Amino acid sequence: MTSRFLPEGRLLTTGTNQAACATPAALAQAMETGTVLEGVALLCDENHDLLVKLGSLTGRIPREETALGIADGSTRDIAILSRVGKPVCFTVEALEEREGALTPILSRRRAQALALEDILSWTSGQVIPATVTHLEPFGAFVDIGCGVPSMIGVERLSISRIAHPRDRLRVGQEIYAAVLAVDRAAGRVVLTHRELLGTWAENAALFRPGMTVPGYARGVKDYGTFVELTPNLSGLAECKDGIREGDRVSVYIKSILPERMKLKLLVIDTLPPADVPEPPRYFVTEGVLDRWRYAPPGCQKPGGETVFSS
Structure with a gap:
């Protein structure tokens, strides 16, 4: 539909x-x-x-x-x-x-x-086009048809947590979203985005041990730095002085462990910041989703799961 x-x-x-x-x-x-x-x-x-x-x-x-x-x-x-x-x-x-x-x-x-009237007939899980109209710390406001607004909460933009939606999107950008729920009484729909950006396994398949790739520091801890390789894939890198949250860095991929849903990384260098966020890589752009599970089969760790129901 x-x-x-x-x-x-x-x-x-x-x-x-x-x-x-x-x-x-x-x-x-x-x-x-x-x-x-x-x-x-x-x-x-x-x-x-x-x-x-x-x-x-x-x-x-x-x-x-x-x-x-x-x-x-x-x-x-x-x-x-x-x-x-x-x-x-x-x-x-x-x-x-x-x-x-x-x-x-x-x-x-x-x-x-x-x-x-058409929007309120949508079903949960339906994939729809949207255009970003403005960004707030708590989410991205989008046009879902003829200027009718909706919002995607910052926590639903991706699996990788970000400080602000501007780290992921820009105003005027054409994106896809999925309908999480339809509130016909209130005349609005609730949207999500992360389920269209691929599971852990789908994203991990883009990389191999021994590769050196760019990423973003999304969490700097005393035991290491979480580096985002894609919006739905992050790994832990060893501590390196001078790395701040939001920095763009290059990392060496030491290992990929599907059974533990882990990537082991090594920060090589800091990189110049990107002018605009990279466009999302979508694994789903049409149809109706029923259930989405982030973790790979047999993984020892629980992962995010979304059940779409009317």
Whole structure:
């Protein structure tokens, strides 16, 4: 099952969307069918209406139609202001003649309502596309369809613990997530991310003893340093002076022990920091998950496990 309503920005440059926004006749057809389209918000005027570029025309989204919750005050106006210069989704509500010019009247609120109806039909374990909208110490906020927001808690971004979601993601990044639960009464979904990044065995299979590879120091202890090789794989390196948490380092892989779910490492050197986090390597990008177990079969240590259930 795939979502019919994508995060904002995914439709903008498609041929179908561009054709539907190109002419008054095409916009009238979209109005008739209730099709969700996208355009770039040119500005927010003094009334907090959004003006949207549509081919040779400029559409208007009235303030109360800019987002779910604006009309009743449950959504703040920053949700309007922050869309300037960015793609916005909408349905076409009317084509009005104003001062001799044709002005499409649009509704982002209606597009979001349609998306939310679809979102609340999702099932636990469903893999969905998402786009990162902003980052807080406690989690990553994402657009899961037409600007409808959700959040992935920092503890569910990966198996390897991080100090802040910016260590893993960046704003505007297109990612995948899995539905952990659907709260239809509250009108929201709970998401997770780590289950898509592979099990211990899947990640360990990318490496072999004797390799020297880059990683990140995620935990500096008096008995050694935990170094992340992938978001779902870390190993313990011997103590080395001058290593701080968050440092990018090169490590020599001494051994890989599946039965104990351990990697023994040796820090070789510190490396220059990366400009942006590396994109996640996904082992799952579609379908519906039922159960996910991090530890390999026969491992003596318990590992993380997620049971997806409706």
